[in-house]
Amino acid sequence: MHLEFNNKKTDKEILNKANQFLFNKKIIDTNKSLLLYGDNFCGLSFLLKNGYKNSIDLVYIDPPFNTNQKYFISQNKCNAISKNTNGFLAYNDNLSIDEYLEFMRERFVLIYNLLSDKGSLYVHTDIKMGHYLKILLDEIFGIENFKNDITRIKSNPKNFDRRAFGNEKDMILFYSKNNKKNIWNNVRMPLNQQEIDKLYPKIDKVGRYTTIPLHAPGTTLNGVTGKEWRGLLPPEGRHWRTDPNKFDIMDSQGLIEWSSTGNPRIKKYLKDHKGKKVQDIWKYKDPQYPNYPTQKNQKMIEFIINQSSSEDSIVLDCFAGGGTTLFACENTNRKWIGIDQSDQSINIIKNNLNPMTNYDYIDLNQICY
Numbered sequence: 001m002h003l004e005f006n007n008k009k010t011d012k013e014i015l016n017k018a019n020q021f022l023f024n025k026k027i028i029d030t031n032k033s034l035l036l037y038g039d040n041f042c043g044l045s046f047l048l049k050n051g052y053k054n055s056i057d058l059v060y061i062d063p064p065f066n067t068n069q070k071y072f073i074s075q076n077k078c079n080a081i082s083k084n085t086n087g088f089l090a091y092n093d094n095l096s097i098d099e100y101l102e103f104m105r106e107r108f109v110l111i112y113n114l115l116s117d118k119g120s121l122y123v124h125t126d127i128k129m130g131h132y133l134k135i136l137l138d139e140i141f142g143i144e145n146f147k148n149d150i151t152r153i154k155s156n157p158k159n160f161d162r163r164a165f166g167n168e169k170d171m172i173l174f175y176s177k178n179n180k181k182n183i184w185n186n187v188r189m190p191l192n193q194q195e196i197d198k199l200y201p202k203i204d205k206v207g208r209y210t211t212i213p214l215h216a217p218g219t220t221l222n223g224v225t226g227k228e229w230r231g232l233l234p235p236e237g238r239h240w241r242t243d244p245n246k247f248d249i250m251d252s253q254g255l256i257e258w259s260s261t262g263n264p265r266i267k268k269y270l271k272d273h274k275g276k277k278v279q280d281i282w283k284y285k286d287p288q289y290p291n292y293p294t295q296k297n298q299k300m301i302e303f304i305i306n307q308s309s310s311e312d313s314i315v316l317d318c319f320a321g322g323g324t325t326l327f328a329c330e331n332t333n334r335k336w337i338g339i340d341q342s343d344q345s346i347n348i349i350k351n352n353l354n355p356m357t358n359y360d361y362i363d364l365n366q367i368c369y
């Protein structure tokens, strides 16, 4: 499956183009976080030439969505964003669709080469461009490395006068470099009160609990899990969940509840619940008063970082904007690399980083020739 569009280059041509960039400076200390000011194709090429090939564990990007808009930061209200032409231009999002797809494809190819074998890429996009980007990513990463198309509920329901349904979601495409090796910390979510009330309806001196049968589906022919226990046999087509000798221990510990008719059930306490598996529909609204246009929800990015990177990982955002990913890394103790070509973005990042942050800053325009 391939997506055809004008001026589409091969992976090799893209890598050759990246290779043609020459730099008069090297990264001295790859143990420090790094902020690069300039075009990210040049920035990614700089990283490839400075020892970062196959070494970045997580990339989160939130590129322009090809909205045909200019995004400004308003001067009079420093927190307000605006699509009007007053204030400072933050970034311009006005490529033709062919140009946009090639722009993204070029960056995806370089990102693929920077990712480590246990690495993951999360691309935040929208429903207009996302399906094209999915095909581009399938081409570059291989469809077997596609993990999720996450629906992100970004707003309250809309009631615009439009001959279509309201749009309250965007999407995050999640790929691994190698689907069997990507870092996956299995971060789970706590149950909410409604779920607790439903799943753990009983309470005793230890806390909230529910009960489950001692038996599970499947028969055992000769094993201990088919043997009689206290005069009881597992029902037809079922076997004991464990060696019934263990039921004696559990019973002595008060972990078995007996009904008035003599039916035993195992007690499962809320305190032992490990949290629920996170699904692919997320609700994270973006800040109401952002520092930067289209600034994303930092908690959402912290969740991605906790799930798909380790404390010794490098996390890259080459469309850094207001620096949400970089601040999320600071909060989660990860080393980061941020790239943006907007001076507004770079100023906001520099001004909002803790002055004690240990990072290098490089202006790509000064070192690329």
Ligand SMILES: C[S@@+](CC[C@H](N)C(=O)[O-])C[C@H]1O[C@@H](n2cnc3c(N)ncnc32)[C@H](O)[C@@H]1O
Residues within 6 Å of the ligand: 038, 039, 040, 041, 062, 063, 064, 090, 091, 292, 293, 294, 295, 296, 297, 318, 319, 320, 321, 322, 323, 324, 325, 339, 340, 341, 342, 345
């Ligand atoms: C949607 S914003 C990112 C917002 C960010 N996720 C946040 O939470 O603040 C996209 C950013 O990509 C930057 N950008 C667009 N094209 C770029 C390029 N070729 N090189 C570097 N940055 C670029 C823009 O300047 C803009 O800051």
